[in-house]
Amino acid sequence: MTRISKAFPGVQVLSNVDLEVRAGEIHALVGENGAGKSTLTRIIAGVHQPDDGEITFRGDRVVWSGPGDAKRRGVHVIYQEFVLFPHLTVAENLFIGHERTNRLGLVDRRRTRADAKALLARLAIDIDPAKRVCDLSVADQQMVEIAKALVHDVKLLILDEPTAVISGREVDLLFTRLRALRAAGVAIVYISHRLEEIFSLCDRVTVLKDGQKVGTCEVAAVTRDQLIAMMVGRRLSELFPPRRAPKTDRPVVLEARDISVAGRVRGASITLRAGEITGLAGMVGSGRSELALAMFGVLPRTGSVAIAGVEHRSLTPARAIDLGIGLVTEDRKGQGLAMLLDVEANITASTLPEFTRFGLIDRARERDVAKAEIANYRIVCRGPETPVAFMSGGNQQKVIVARWARTSRRVLILDEPTRGVDVGAKLEIYRIMHDLAERGIAILMISSELSEIVGMSDRVVVMREGTVAGELEAGEITEEAVVELATRRRAA
Incomplete structure (x- = not known):
C-alpha cells in the first residue's frame, strides 16, 4: 500500500x-x-x-x-x-x-x-x-x-x-x-x-x-x-500514576470470609480498604471473576460478606448497589453496556430513580449529568446522545466507569478494566482509578496483565485453583512474586 x-x-x-x-x-x-x-x-x-x-x-x-x-x-x-x-x-x-x-x-x-x-x-x-x-x-x-x-x-x-x-x-x-x-x-x-x-x-x-x-x-x-x-x-515509565506511600490505617470497608461458589471458588477470603487499590491476580480459571461476582451478589455463594462492619449472609446486585458497591464487568458489550442506547442513558442506568418523577425520566437533568461526566472522564464522543455502539472500546469503557463511579460510595470492582483498549485509553483509566482511590473508594482490580497488577496495586491478592494462594504488600509486589504464587502447586 x-x-x-x-x-x-x-x-x-x-x-x-x-x-x-x-x-x-x-x-x-x-x-x-x-x-x-x-x-x-x-x-x-x-x-x-x-x-x-x-x-x-x-x-x-x-x-x-x-x-x-x-x-x-x-x-x-x-x-x-x-x-x-x-x-x-x-x-x-x-x-x-x-x-x-x-x-x-x-x-x-x-x-x-x-x-x-x-x-x-x-x-x-x-x-x-x-x-x-x-x-x-x-x-x-x-x-x-x-x-x-x-x-x-x-x-x-x-x-x-x-x-x-x-x-x-x-x-x-x-x-x-x-x-x-x-x-x-x-x-x-x-x-x-x-x-x-x-x-x-x-x-x-x-x-x-x-x-x-x-x-x-x-x-x-x-x-x-x-x-x-x-x-x-x-x-x-510514564504509563502508571506515581505509586502512593503505603498506609496501614485505612479502614476496612468490605470483608469477604470463606466464600465458596460451587465448582469454582473454595473458602476464599479477601479484605478491601478505603482508598486502596487491591489487585486480584491469578491464571485464567483461578476463580478471580467468580469471587467478585459472588461478592456483588450475582452468583450464589456460601460464606459471608461484611460491608462497613455489617455482615450480609445473602446479597443481591440491587442491594449491593444500594450499599455503595459497583461492578465493571469483564464483558463490556455483553454485560456492561446497553449497546442500542446513547451515552447519557448508559451513564445514568444504575441511578434512574434519581432522574425519574411520576414515572417519567427528566431528560434535561440526565443530559446535564452526562455532559459533566463526559468532561470529567474525558470521554471522546459527539455528545450525550452519541450511541455507545459507535464509540471506541476505550471510550465505551470510560462510560461504564463513569456510571459506576456515581454509585460506588464504598467499593468499585473492575474486572479486566483495560482489556481491548489502546495505550492512551489505559492511561486515562489508570488516572480515573487513582483519582477514585484518592477519594477514599476501595478499588478491587482484576487483571491478567502482570505489568498492570504491579504498576497499579497497593496490595495484591493472588488466586490459584479457586483458593487464595497468598497476598503481597506494596514492597513485595513483583511480576515474579505474583507468578510464583499463581502457579505453585498446592501441598498435598
Whole structure:
C-alpha cells in the first residue's frame, strides 16, 4: 500500500500511509484507537476504496470492486465479531457460498462434511464438522473462521484483536496455528493492543498514530518502551500514576470470609480498604471473576460478606448497589453496556430513580449529568446522545466507569478494566482509578496483565485453583512474586 489516504465526512482518517506486508511473515499493526488501523484494513479487504494512493497485491496493482473481489484473490479478514451462522453446522459455515453439490445441483452433505474434516485437519483442529457453531467454544469458533480462510486459498490473513475473546492455552494454540500458516507462506497482519503478543509472535511492526504512519521496524530491534513511545509519545515509565506511600490505617470497608461458589471458588477470603487499590491476580480459571461476582451478589455463594462492619449472609446486585458497591464487568458489550442506547442513558442506568418523577425520566437533568461526566472522564464522543455502539472500546469503557463511579460510595470492582483498549485509553483509566482511590473508594482490580497488577496495586491478592494462594504488600509486589504464587502447586 502506497500513499493511502481516506476521509469520511469531516474527518481525515488516513493520510499518506504506506504499508508493506511480505509473504511468510506475521506483521503487527498497532496504534491507539482512532489511529486508522480499522480503516486501513477495510481498504485492504475491499470494504472501502482509498481516496488516494494505490494497492499492489502479489505484484499487480489492484482496485478491489468489493470484499468479494479481495476474498477471491486470497485476502481474508477475521474480525472481533465473528461472521458465522450460529445455527448451521461447522461444515455448512465453512462452505457458505462455495457449497459442495452433486450432479443434480443439490447440496452434497456427505462431501461437505468430508471436505470440512480435511480442511480442519490441515490446521490440526479437532472439531466435529457436524456440530452446530452455537455449541462451540469461542476459541473453536475462531478456529472455524481461520479454516474458512483456507477455503479461499488465503494469501493474506488479517486478524483484528484475535485474543480479545480467548485466553491461556487457547492463545497458545492460536499462535501455533498462525506460525504454521506463516511457515506455509501466508502473509498475516496481526492487530492487537497486547504488546506482549507482538513480541512473542510477530516479525515486524507498523505503528499508526492519528491516521499517519509513525514507522515500521523489526520486532527484535525495538523495546516495549520504544514501541509505546511511538504509539502515544510517552515512555513506559510514564504509563502508571506515581505509586502512593503505603498506609496501614485505612479502614476496612468490605470483608469477604470463606466464600465458596460451587465448582469454582473454595473458602476464599479477601479484605478491601478505603482508598486502596487491591489487585486480584491469578491464571485464567483461578476463580478471580467468580469471587467478585459472588461478592456483588450475582452468583450464589456460601460464606459471608461484611460491608462497613455489617455482615450480609445473602446479597443481591440491587442491594449491593444500594450499599455503595459497583461492578465493571469483564464483558463490556455483553454485560456492561446497553449497546442500542446513547451515552447519557448508559451513564445514568444504575441511578434512574434519581432522574425519574411520576414515572417519567427528566431528560434535561440526565443530559446535564452526562455532559459533566463526559468532561470529567474525558470521554471522546459527539455528545450525550452519541450511541455507545459507535464509540471506541476505550471510550465505551470510560462510560461504564463513569456510571459506576456515581454509585460506588464504598467499593468499585473492575474486572479486566483495560482489556481491548489502546495505550492512551489505559492511561486515562489508570488516572480515573487513582483519582477514585484518592477519594477514599476501595478499588478491587482484576487483571491478567502482570505489568498492570504491579504498576497499579497497593496490595495484591493472588488466586490459584479457586483458593487464595497468598497476598503481597506494596514492597513485595513483583511480576515474579505474583507468578510464583499463581502457579505453585498446592501441598498435598
